Amino acid sequence: MASPTRSRKPSLAKDSLSGSSYLDDHLEYRTHQSGPVTSIDGVLEQPHRVPRTAMSSTSLASRRSISAISPSPIVSQESGTIHTISHTNCIPEVGDGQRIVATIFYNSKTPRHPHIHPDQSPPANSTDPIPIPEIVEGSAPTTSISEYPLEPPAPEPEPLDHLPEERRLTSSHRCLDPDPSKPRVMEVTFSPPPNPEYLPAELISKHESIYKFEREWNCEIILQPASVYRRYKRLCVFDMDSTLIQQEVIDEIAEFIGVKKAVAAITERAMNGELDFAASLKARVALLKGVPSDVFEHLKPKIVITPGAKELCKCLKRLGFSLAVLSGGFQPLADWLAGELGLDHAFANHLVVDHETKTLTGELDPSHPIVDAQHKQSLLISLASGKNIPLAQTMAVGDGANDIPMLKTAGLGVALNAKSKVQMEAPARLNIGESMLDLVYLLGLTKHEVDELLRD
Template sequence: MQHSAQQQPTLEQCRTCVHSTRMTALQTRYDVEINMQPGSLYQAHRRPGFAVFDMDSTLIQQEVIDELARAVGLYDKVAAITEAAMRGEAPYTDFEASLRARVALLKGVETSIWEQLKAQTITFTPGAKELVRVLKKLGWKTAVLSGGFTPLAMWVKETLGLDYAHANHLVSDDGLNILTGELVPGAPIVHAQRKRELLLQLAAENSIPIERTIAVGDGSNDLLMMGAAGLGIAFNAKPKVQQAAPVRLNSGNLLDVMHILGYSAEEVNALRKEP
């Protein structure tokens, strides 16, 4: 049965229904994951839109700042801060403060670390390349909005063929070829609010209605952009993020985002085969 636009549930009502006690029990009993969205939104995503992605643990499988920390023997300390910040736990609910604290620990890391990470450490999430390729075939614009750092965000952009990349800028000493442990003064910090602002700004610049945007991420600092997008998708996210996000996707393959957008396996396979 189809409902009129006035009768359709809101995305928040859909989320509340999915997380209700009865629905949670049903999903647990049959080992399934149920997502719901208004029919009008489901239809909107059949038209070209704008997709924004977090980078760390979304487009790529690593947390970059943790990998940088290995270079100075501070992995455990930095990783603990990263995990707490991603879960939105005090005292690291202030992303900028936690970012500056972690970056300060990276003082003295050689700038050659970026090429080392690209060659030896960073791996793309299965399906990331295919998802971007399929979205581009359908006419979508794409972006990575990362609380990480520009050297890798720009590389991810170029490798995947994304349209935009925004991340944080680290200061380096070009004479010594090392990181100074500082962020570039005056450069915008890509925190949760900034991600939301960039989503809205880039969508407007491309004349894409907000209902035809999606935001995909895994951390608490992605929730604002998820909430601002036409559809926010928590991908293999922390429990608190899954509970708060409009839609969750626990999958080994990022290409499964296409099913959330309403595309069947046959349609996705056909798009993958097109030149």
């Protein structure tokens, strides 16, 4: 029991002025609670330290609590005592356990919209021609009006407009990449999620309202369930060509022998999902017949590693990740890239070499499987299983149609600067990041924490 002669504790009260506390004068919210309140401002304002039982219920009830929503009580099974905590996040409401995290990347440095906001546009004359509708490059998964999910007029209020009162929306936010004027990366956590009968979780990111918000605010949003598996992933697999590196290797080989135009056309159609990957790969490899087998040594100095890839891999390794490259390209460069980035595994296609002439035969080694869409997916599952890692703790990054199955299988699949088809089908997409390093923000890390991980 506290002694009545105990020395006075420091207080935030302004006794010599008006008797009200600084917290009282500056609190933004008012309490909706009834009954005793033991919030921090109520306790600090007491002139003397007195036993809790001696506090007046009337004086406590008149205090302004930091909480704006009534808390849920905890009843002790042994004594029957009722305990309350002033902030509702400490005691989630029943049935409010599910939360969604939205990571928002703002593209404030490079505005993508060709016209200023309609509210700021100069008044138009009746004779002015109406511009043809268009979708600006980079502002959506596709620039084709016919493929874009346009928002139809709602003939009546949608079910979400009639949510029962008890489905109160709560949210919180964090600045992951803070800036004095305009934070570039934000994280917003909210609950409850939409009713799955109306909008399944896997379709939330495809909803017209998300695209509309992104266009309006010049940003991109990646949605994930708020779970421990989001923050603590353990395996990340990458595509190689146009993901970890900025070239398509087979096109670079074709340029080396002067047939780039023919090969590049096939590559583009394959990455867009217009051709069967395995068939198109065999057709392109056949054009490489007679190429010196040391061609990869000549290509290595020309390979450009994607900005931020080295830093991203360094961060993930220091967090304890296993890393792998799953490439539809070729094994010699995949092995070289794994060494450059510190990857644990490298899987790619194997070419047959004629050791007498020291040239490529234009064939794929039949003793090794073709690393196509299905095999990438199988490799992801196999790596996770071999390391005893749940798929929810895996991450995949790619840009081509042959990456779609692994992107959908991983706990988080990100289409990075990807083809239109991939962006439309992948669980998440990112086009406006400053570098590949921005992917770490999807784990909930802040810029300060990233800088600490990169520090030698």
